[in-house]
Amino acid sequence: MSLPERQLPVHAPMNQFPVKDGELVVGGERLSHLAARVGQTPFYAYDRALLRSRVDELRKVLPATVKLHYAMKANPMPAVVGFMAGLVDGIDVASAGELKVALDAGANPKEVSFAGPGKRDAELRQAVASRVLINLESFREVVALEVISNELGLPARVAVRVNPDFELKGSGMKMGGGPKQFGVDVEQMPALLANIGRAGLAFEGFHLFAGSQNLRPDSICEAQQKSYELAVRLAQDAPQPVRFLNLGGGFGIPYFPGEQRLDLTSIGDNLAQLTQRAKTELPQAEFVIELGRYLVGEAGIYVTRIVDRKVSRGQVYLVADGGLHHHLSASGNFGQVVRKNYPVTIGNKADLTQKETSSVVGPLCTPLDLLADRMSLPVADVGDLAVIYQSGAYGASASPQSFLGHPACIEVLV
Ligand SMILES: *Cc1c(COP(=O)(O)O)cnc(C)c1O
Numbered sequence: 069m070s071l072p073e074r075q076l077p078v079h080a081p082m083n084q085f086p087v088k089d090g091e092l093v094v095g096g097e098r099l100s101h102l103a104a105r106v107g108q109t110p111f112y113a114y115d116r117a118l119l120r121s122r123v124d125e126l127r128k129v130l131p132a133t134v135k136l137h138y139a140m141k142a143n144p145m146p147a148v149v150g151f152m153a154g155l156v157d158g159i160d161v162a163s164a165g166e167l168k169v170a171l172d173a174g175a176n177p178k179e180v181s182f183a184g185p186g187k188r189d190a191e192l193r194q195a196v197a198s199r200v201l202i203n204l205e206s207f208r209e210v211v212a213l214e215v216i217s218n219e220l221g222l223p224a225r226v227a228v229r230v231n232p233d234f235e236l237k238g239s240g241m242k243m244g245g246g247p248k249q250f251g252v253d254v255e256q257m258p259a260l261l262a263n264i265g266r267a268g269l270a271f272e273g274f275h276l277f278a279g280s281q282n283l284r285p286d287s288i289c290e291a292q293q294k295s296y297e298l299a300v301r302l303a304q305d306a307p308q309p310v311r312f313l314n315l316g317g318g319f320g321i322p323y324f325p326g327e328q329r330l331d332l333t334s335i336g337d338n339l340a341q342l343t344q345r346a347k348t349e350l351p352q353a354e355f356v357i358e359l360g361r362y363l364v365g366e367a368g369i370y371v372t373r374i375v376d377r378k379v380s381r382g383q384v385y386l387v388a389d390g391g392l393h394h395h396l397s398a399s400g401n402f403g404q405v406v407r408k409n410y411p412v413t414i415g416n417k418a419d420l421t422q423k424e425t426s427s428v429v430g431p432l433c434t435p436l437d438l439l440a441d442r443m444s445l446p447v448a449d450v451g452d453l454a455v456i457y458q459s460g461a462y463g464a465s466a467s468p469q470s471f472l473g474h475p476a477c478i479e480v481l482v
Contacts, residue, residue: 077326095482109373110390118367129336142360142461164191214267240281265307273312281320289338319362324408361461368460384426391430396467415455420446
């Protein structure tokens, strides 16, 4: 006897990885062979063909003049960043550590931008010397950059990150509007822009990022339009013409039951209208959108082997060799308010019709180490491979790997 499944809405179909002979096929390889090749579980696998097709799809709907940037904090694995650098127009970094990975990956410094609320002087110096665009987020950064620019004889390239006076509706994580540690409030913009002019920095434009993980096209369009209109107003106080306009991103992917894939059609149309308006209103501006999870999230899986199967008072527990310490977000502990299940399957039995309600838990001594809570899964046993979909973003690098001293996970790009 097993307990009933808890959630009624279903996950969006996960058909990005084909199934062959009952196994998921990842990077052209059936999962059990891939696991053998990797040589250990748990591991993350990211599929090059899926990364490429995601970028191709986006290019089809976005106006050709809109540049596509990869926000590498979503997945900073050097091989992934290197692969993405060859597909997108630029890389967005949020630390000097990420800057190094991006430059090592061969990203063109002209098309790298650096944002973040607490850039240390040493990081700003590295950024100026690298000739990347710095998304300024405070008055203090203007002062520091003036000193650094004079010292290096290189005027810092800057865009101003604006904390707008609106919020991105329906966003999983709000990063603009109201009081925020990000960017500089719209109200303070005239003073900041004047300081930039006096400091002799190379002003290039504006950066607006309203929020993350949004699955509502109408909210994204509204935020992009408001951001654009705000930039047009702010341009009047700018020390130089606006050449760079980063309208953010926030495109979400379906993680939880009831969520559906984002329809990009209206977003593409909206951007086309805005670029058309810009021909007269901001004639030199180049549009950028910056995406993290949307580019890489669906192309990745986390694979963990079942090491025990237990039944406790009627509930089946599949105890796996990986968990929260590698995949904090799938455990529900990375900013989620209410824990919900990521899409999960048994990757070497993906088309098994015999199902049961089971929970996938990790090896950590905490009830938080839960990867699947009472889901209907193919009947599984010791040795089988549990797979967490939608794991290409905010996985390994966003998890507390040393918590409890279990082995680290491996990441492969296939
Ligand atoms: C985190 C972040 C992103 C990427 O967010 P996703 O939800 O992964 O697309 C983009 N821009 C900025 C400024 C960020 O902080």
